[in-house]
Amino acid sequence: MEDTSAAQQINIIVKKYDDWRGEMLSRLRALIKQADPALVEEVKWKKPSRPEGVPVWSHDGILCFCDTLKNAVRLTFPKGAQMKDPQKLFNTRLDSKKVRAIDFHEDDTINEAALKALILEAVVLNKSKAK
Template sequence: MSKSESQKEKSPSQMIDERIRDLGDWRGKMLSQLRALIKQAVPEVVEEWKWRGVPVWYHDGMICTGETYKNVVKVTFAKGAALDDPSGLFNSSLDGNARRAIDFQEGDEIDEEALKALVRAAVTLNASRAKA
């Protein structure tokens, strides 16, 4: 069985579990924490696995992605430019007219309540646009 065939048999959640396990360092722990917070904020969130290995969270549309790089774990909100960010979490991809991102580096603390509020705001925005 080829790798692509075995991946087709796994759920997106299982593939995200594998990614976290395979990273085996601070990035895996950070991605795991971020994932847990997203699920706490929106328990009915749907997880997907896109673009050859990017976790994506959906509810009435895309909420955000969880990308891992050598020195950063990036959470990109698909409609971040349309969201209020009173806590100033967005620190990356600030120039575009749609997306906004939060780059987490090793040792960064997560403002859990602010992140959950941002996730909920993204879901509210998605729901309002889905009804329009």
């Protein structure tokens, strides 16, 4: 998989999960890209237990990354603890001093506007730290 583009690698990861998790990952990816068309897609953290790696979206640093778990698709924001979350999307890793995450389950609906707002807030946070 090393010689394929990040976008192609993420397509392969989406296809690997041929149940609701692949569909959820695909929907989240589309929303993330809509929120910030200037972001960069990457695949990081390849290891024996996860040879395909983890989809990562960056803009002046990592905005968020997506883990596919047994019962959830987890979208993690490395700087989530610094972010406002007026719609209360963050529902896991709430005790962390740095990260926050959102676990999406099989029949969850995505608050698209609130998720896009979080992505944009992460971009602003990264840009403020990049200077």
